[in-house]
Amino acid sequence: MAIRPLTEVVEALEQKHSQDQESIADSLTLVMVPLLWMVNFEDLDRTSLLVTEAALPAIRTAYLQSQHVAAADEFVSVLLQSHAIRG
Numbered sequence: 001m002a003i004r005p006l007t008e009v010v011e012a013l014e015q016k017h018s019q020d021q022e023s024i025a026d027s028l029t030l031v032m033v034p035l036l037w038m039v040n041f042e043d044l045d046r047t048s049l050l051v052t053e054a055a056l057p058a059i060r061t062a063y064l065q066s067q068h069v070a071a072a073d074e075f076v077s078v079l080l081q082s083h084a085i086r087g
Contacts, residue, residue: 010080017073021066028062031055 004012035054040047 006080013073013076013080017069020069024062024065024069028058031058 032055035051038047038051038054
């Protein structure tokens, strides 16, 4: 297994991070769009509450997934900075 230059590793990790975040956003969009069709403007008080209650678990899950990806990215960033300082 060849050792890649640190800049290549950083670029690959940044690309992976972006792809992961986009995937989370795409998944949330797939859940949210059908929920928006539930909104009835003739009965907005009731239907907006239903949509909000239905959407919150998906939003919460996407938020937590995003935080997990961001934390992993930050951890790798700290490791790479540590390596750069020592190197």
